[in-house]
Amino acid sequence: MSTSTRKLLAVFAHPDDESFICGGTLAKYASSGVEITLVSATRGEMGRRMGNPPYLNRETMAAARELELREACKCLGVQHLQFFDIRDKTVEFVDPDQLSDRIAGLIREVDPDVILTFHEQWGGHPDHCAIGKATAEALARTGLKKALYYISFGDSLAYPESFGYTREDISQINISKFKKAKLAAFRAHRCQTEMDEWVWLPDKQAMNRLGDYEYFIRGNEEALRRDRSDLF
C-alpha cells in the first residue's frame, strides 16, 4: 500500500445505492484513510417508498432523501458528496456524450485510484445501467489508468458463473467488521428502510442479516491486476 492518500470515486444513480449495495466496503476503506467521493446522479425523488406511515410526497422527497444521504455518508465516512441533479428515472435519456464528458471531468479532477459504478448490463435498473455505461466510457475517454469495478447486489456474484464470469473476474471484500456502519447507513435512509422490519431489529440481529462480503466485477486490466480481496 502506498503512503500517499488513496482515493475512491463512486458514481451511482440514487441516494441509497451506496449504502444498500456496497456500504460495508465504503466504510472499510474510509476507516483506513481512503478519501471517498460519491456522486448520486439523481436525488431519488421518484422513489416509490414514501416513509412508513407515509410522510413524504413528490415535492418533499428530493430534499428528504438528500438529507438522508448526507447522514448515510457520515455513517460510512464518505467525505465528499455531489449530485448531478438529473431527474430520477431519466438517466437513460440524458445525452450519453455529455454525461460521459461530465464524469470524465470529475475523474480528472478527483484523480482517484479506484472507480466504482454499475455494470451497464447487470445494473438492475435503467438509471443504474445508464450511469454505469457513461462512467466506463468516461474513464476510457480520460485514458487514465484507474482500477474500475462494477458493484453487485448482495451475494449474487458469490457464484459468478451464472453471470458468465469466473472467480478471477470478481473481487470479494470482507466487510464483517463494518456491518455496524452499514446498518447505520441503512437506517439513515429512513424513508426507504422504514418498512423493512429487519433493519430495525436490535443491532446484533439486524447485522446478522448482512452478508460478510461485498462483491465487485473487475472492470478493466488495472482492476484485474489487484489482489482479489482488496480494491486497491
Ligand SMILES: [Zn+2]
Ligand atoms: Zn438505485
